[in-house]
Amino acid sequence: MGPNGAGKTTLISIICGIVRATAGSVTVNGHDIVTGWRAARAKIGLVPQELTIDSFESIRATLNLSRGLFGKRANPDYVDKVLKDLSLWDKRDSKLMTLSGGMKRRVLIAKALAHEPQILFLDEPTAGVDVELRRDMWDLVRELRATGVTIILTTHYIAEAEEMADRVGVITKGELTVVEDKAVLMRKLGRKQLILQLQGRLERVPAELAAYQLDLSADGSVLTYTYDTAGERTGITSLLEDLADAGIGFKDLRTEESSLEDIFVSLLREQP
């Protein structure tokens, strides 16, 4: 994840050999992209962000080209399977220019899959895609993931990362600042809130509860307790006891968790 211009596509382009790195090194499954470029690239499938297609070619012809380019022996059965998996079978001999935008996106994915990559880069695959196709795309990614393909998906739709990702990386100004298991990230950086609907109204937070991080709503009817989920103890039990001691009753309670979006925004704000 990263805002526009953060360097997501540039990083991918460097890994895939389309852009030269000015400094640093990259290894793909242990293969350096400069000294072991052939082995490194053979493992990678790339689905670019732009819908770049050879308009005058048929789908099948471009898939065969992709497979050959990556050093794989021609295999019509496998290519047919990819066409079917991506619902492109009916259009297999159509020229690419006759396809809709969503179909073209699928063709790009099919091209990348045609050479059986172990690592698949999807550069904003759902940008400008309608809701239904986005759902299809997500299902497809899940299926691929289940077959053991490592998928690196860039997006600026946080919902997408929240929905799909096992691990989340955040890139800003060309720097990968965080790479973390999504659940860990959300636990570590996320906050939880306990929201209490009070029976009565309070004018202010009582002094005996000053030790807790409490916020009182403007009308005095809702008390919000923010706590750190990473902490050993949340303090909820003692808070509830102390509330009872202070004679403050409540009608209802619920908890809220900060979303990946909140975390993302706060991470970006931390940047100098």
Next chain:
Amino acid sequence: MSMNLHAVRAIYTYEMARTGRTLLQSIVSPVLSTSLYFVVFGGAIGTQMPQIHGVPYGAFVVPGLVMLLLLTESISNASFGIYFPKFVGTIYEVMSAPVSALEIVLGYVGAAATKSMILGVIALVTASLFVPLPVAHPLVMVLFLVLTSVTFSLFGFIIGIWATGFEKLMLVPTLIVMPLTFLGGSFYSIDVLPPFWRTVTQFNPVVYLVNGFRWSFFGIADAGIGVGLSLAMTFAFLAVCMAIVTWMFRTGYRLKA
């Protein structure tokens, strides 16, 4: 690491399929234009012209016309073949594939050269319908046909990488190759030129191609331009093109950001 021959074959097949799909414009139009030249130079003007080095004028111009076709077709096919994916962006796939510069060149230039050779043979067959066309040295003829197609396809490939727009793609063929061919003794013997212009002409690489090719048919060549020199100059130009392509891929010139 061994060569990625699957990639060479894939590029070659893909490019040849493009030729097949555009068969009409690929084959019919150059053959038509060459035939028109024959009608004009061989049929109309040729009958009014004296023989050159003992060869009827209509036959004398055939090697030059075929060279003109080979040069323009090789350059335009190869330059378009690599420029088009650069223009629409599909080049990303070639650049990200485990394919070496040599393999890319073999695929693209091989396909462009193949097409030129096919066109060259068709043009020769067409010509033989208009004028008697003996072939004195068939092997040398084939060698020049292949060598010219490969060399100028490579030259076209360089132009395709260099070009940043369609105008530039047309610039070199129309502004450089066409004049060099017309002034390269395609339609006349450079022996008829005044001494000064004959010297100038010797810096024109096309002169060597046309003379070498013509020698393979009629066993004649213009003064001082033997077939050995012609071959040497063609190989030299091929070497220069290879060096430029190697440099382009090593530096990523107009291919990599």
